[in-house]
Amino acid sequence: MKHTTFLFFFSLLLLNNTLFNNKAFSQTNFNTENPKKWGFETEFVQPFLPQIGIIRLQATRTIFNANENMRGDLLFGLFIRPNVKHDVVEKINEYMLVAGYRQYFWKGLHLEAKSNMGYAWGTKNLVDGKDYETPTWFWEGNIGYKFEFAKKENSNLYLIPQFGAIGNIVGDIGPRNGKPDNFIQGNLLFGINF
Numbered sequence: 001m002k003h004t005t006f007l008f009f010f011s012l013l014l015l016n017n018t019l020f021n022n023k024a025f026s027q028t029n030f031n032t033e034n035p036k037k038w039g040f041e042t043e044f045v046q047p048f049l050p051q052i053g054i055i056r057l058q059a060t061r062t063i064f065n066a067n068e069n070m071r072g073d074l075l076f077g078l079f080i081r082p083n084v085k086h087d088v089v090e091k092i093n094e095y096m097l098v099a100g101y102r103q104y105f106w107k108g109l110h111l112e113a114k115s116n117m118g119y120a121w122g123t124k125n126l127v128d129g130k131d132y133e134t135p136t137w138f139w140e141g142n143i144g145y146k147f148e149f150a151k152k153e154n155s156n157l158y159l160i161p162q163f164g165a166i167g168n169i170v171g172d173i174g175p176r177n178g179k180p181d182n183f184i185q186g187n188l189l190f191g192i193n194f
Contacts, residue, residue: 036155037062039073041191044159053084056189058098069107075100079116079138089122089132089173096136108146112162115139125174137170142187160189 039060046054058077065071081094100114116138123131142164150157167182 036193039158039191039193041158041160041189044188044190046187051085051087053081055080055082056098056187060102060191069104071104073102073104075102075112075114079118081120086122086173088126088176088179090124090126092120092122092173094118094120094136096138100140104146108144108148108160110144110146112142112144112164113140114142116166120171120173122173127175127177130174132173134172135170136168138166138168140164140166140185142185144187144189148193155192155194158191158193160187160191162187162189 041056041058041060043054043056046052046056056077056079058075060073060075062071063074075098077098079094079096079098081092083091083093086092096116096118098114098116100112102110102112104110116136118136119134120136121131121133125132142162144160144162144164146158146160148156148158163186164184165182166185171181
């Protein structure tokens with residue numbers, strides 16, 4: 001897993017240098033004279049992974065801008081997991097609202113923290129065969145780097161590979177048979193700033 005994560009990030013750096021003809025570490029400099037304060041992003045990989053199937057749709061709004069490197073974005077959106085095969089229940093449905101904050105430290109390098117709250121239900125728990133419904137509250141923390149490309153005066157596209165963790169604060173879909181409720185995760189977000 002560690003080698004796969006390293007290769008993934010290294011491949012993105014090479015891809016960035018090759019396709020976009022820019023040095024990766026000079027990729028993102030926030031324009032303080034004509035800032036693009038809004039963004040919209042979505043998860044690029046997780047919706048297509050079996051037993052994950054998570055759809056993320058979120059907007060960003062820059063609310064803190066000390067200089068071209070130090071800035072912060074408010075995050076808000078949706079976490080959707082519609083009728084996905086699961087390792088604790090036969091099928092799970094999760095729908096949550098997301099609120100969070102992303103703090104940039106140097107160019108595209110950032111940390112983010114999010115709170116996801118909503119409702120979930122699972123059919124046929126694999127231990128006791130019962131259906132469960134529950135309010136949900138998840139925490140999430142990620143580290144990542146924002147790679148911008150297709151830059152235009154009014155907008156630009158970007159990719160954000162992230163690595164982090166997500167865990168359950170509130171939520172019960174029945175007996176877990178020793179399976180964890182906190183997970184290491186990798187995200188690949190695709191977005192547009194405007």
